[in-house]
Amino acid sequence: MSQVTQDPAASGSTGAYPATDRTVPTRSRERASWDRELVHSILDESYMCHLGFVRDGAPVVLPTLYGRVGERLYVHGSTGSRPLRGAGADEGLPVCLTVTLVDGLVLARSAFHHSVNYRSVVVHGTAHQVTDPDERALALDAIVEHVVPGRADDSRRANARELAATAVIRLDLEEVSAKARTGGPGDEPEDVALPYWSGVLPVRHSYGDPVPADDLDPAIAVPGYLGKR
Amino acid sequence: MSQVTQDPAASGSTGAYPATDRTVPTRSRERASWDRELVHSILDESYMCHLGFVRDGAPVVLPTLYGRVGERLYVHGSTGSRPLRGAGADEGLPVCLTVTLVDGLVLARSAFHHSVNYRSVVVHGTAHQVTDPDERALALDAIVEHVVPGRADDSRRANARELAATAVIRLDLEEVSAKARTGGPGDEPEDVALPYWSGVLPVRHSYGDPVPADDLDPAIAVPGYLGKR
Numbered sequence A, B: 001m002s003q004v005t006q007d008p009a010a011s012g013s014t015g016a017y018p019a020t021d022r023t024v025p026t027r028s029r030e031r032a033s034w035d036r037e038l039v040h041s042i043l044d045e046s047y048m049c050h051l052g053f054v055r056d057g058a059p060v061v062l063p064t065l066y067g068r069v070g071e072r073l074y075v076h077g078s079t080g081s082r083p084l085r086g087a088g089a090d091e092g093l094p095v096c097l098t099v100t101l102v103d104g105l106v107l108a109r110s111a112f113h114h115s116v117n118y119r120s121v122v123v124h125g126t127a128h129q130v131t132d133p134d135e136r137a138l139a140l141d142a143i144v145e146h147v148v149p150g151r152a153d154d155s156r157r158a159n160a161r162e163l164a165a166t167a168v169i170r171l172d173l174e175e176v177s178a179k180a181r182t183g184g185p186g187d188e189p190e191d192v193a194l195p196y197w198s199g200v201l202p203v204r205h206s207y208g209d210p211v212p213a214d215d216l217d218p219a220i221a222v223p224g225y226l227g228k229r
Helices: A036-045 A082-086 A133-147 A160-165 B036-045 B082-086 B133-147 B160-165
Strands: A048-055 A058-065 A067-069 A072-078 A093-107 A115-129 A166-172 A175-181 A199-207 B048-055 B058-065 B067-069 B072-078 B093-107 B115-129 B166-172 B175-181 B199-207
Touching: A036 A067, A036 A093, A036 A115, A036 A175, A048 A072, A048 A082, A048 B048, A048 B058, A048 B093, A058 A072, A058 A082, A058 A133, A058 B048, A058 B058, A058 B093, A058 B115, A067 A133, A072 A082, A072 A133, A082 A093, A082 A166, A093 A166, A093 B048, A093 B058, A115 B058, A133 A166, A160 A166, B036 B067, B036 B093, B036 B115, B036 B175, B048 B072, B048 B082, B058 B072, B058 B082, B058 B133, B067 B133, B072 B082, B072 B133, B082 B093, B082 B166, B093 B166, B133 B166, B160 B166
Parallel strands: none
Antiparallel strands: A048 A058, A048 A093, A067 A072, A072 A166, A093 A115, A093 A199, A115 A166, A115 A175, A199 B199, B048 B058, B048 B093, B067 B072, B072 B166, B093 B115, B093 B199, B115 B166, B115 B175
């Protein structure tokens, strides 16, 4: 049998992102990774990112939802918002998109070795406005599905007026790194005998019971995709 | 009895932050607030911020812990880290520090009106390295206490070698705004009869049972300040 050998880089879904000056950290380098699967898993577990851009020479960081389709991230917003307008220029908008999951608080005997167990992804690149109607529709579905899987088909999709008021920007996953810390505290050997509790306080993210809208028809049950979360 | 009338702005702890070009949003202006108490309550409930700065003309956003002492925020890190080094220059480092708490996912009948209940604070300003030893000690305690109240006195404080390896930067709360969304979905009247569930999925942040370090003396009990969280 013949076999086609895939180039991992060309496949876009295996292997690692290239390390660049911007994606090799100056500190805690042992926590850094460029592994695509790890990057995708962190991006897919969260739905809230912090998007940074430069306005009048100064940094601006805003929280926003995002979706992922393969090697592309999508962010949406009002056509009037400043970063989305900025991404509409031909040259696009240089951005840094960061996603952080906190898994635990690490309490060492020494204040110095206190830390956080976390997983984060930092994406550097240039965001561009998406103008193709099919890609815009795909992106908007991806954002809804990213936050609540199963919801896109169980809601009314945007109409022409709403689409006209919505800007979508795209950021390709090219210059990307993950960073993660796991495990217990890293105390100095001479501190282990100190009389302080030491360990990890796990951080939990969960959902409460769905709260129906005041005007919801009581005959409409909570959908299964909410119960499973 | 005589009474001293305080100037709210001068007291630094009451009233509102001044609205500036950078702290008046272009969209969802009704969600914005400059109220000090609201800003402080959001900053005190979280402990993880996203710090944005500009490097070689491009934005960088990194997650980091912070502490608050009155109208000052403190961030610490390795003396080798790039933003902390940048803040050591005489002119300081222009930053944007953003804190976001997610309270719920808002599911409207229309995809367009899907939203998130959240509270966020955005601080614009210039970060400066703290060199005064007393202020550095105060800041490091504040960061530990911010993450786990009660922990600073129940751990070994930094020694001279650790202090020499730690940079602390300060960001004054001067140009600050909060933004918050609460409540149920805001569907269009013509969408209310659509057959889709609508409401809010509350997001919960909690802690699991503390996990002791492998080398912890079993005689050391879990401290009360962890049990109360």
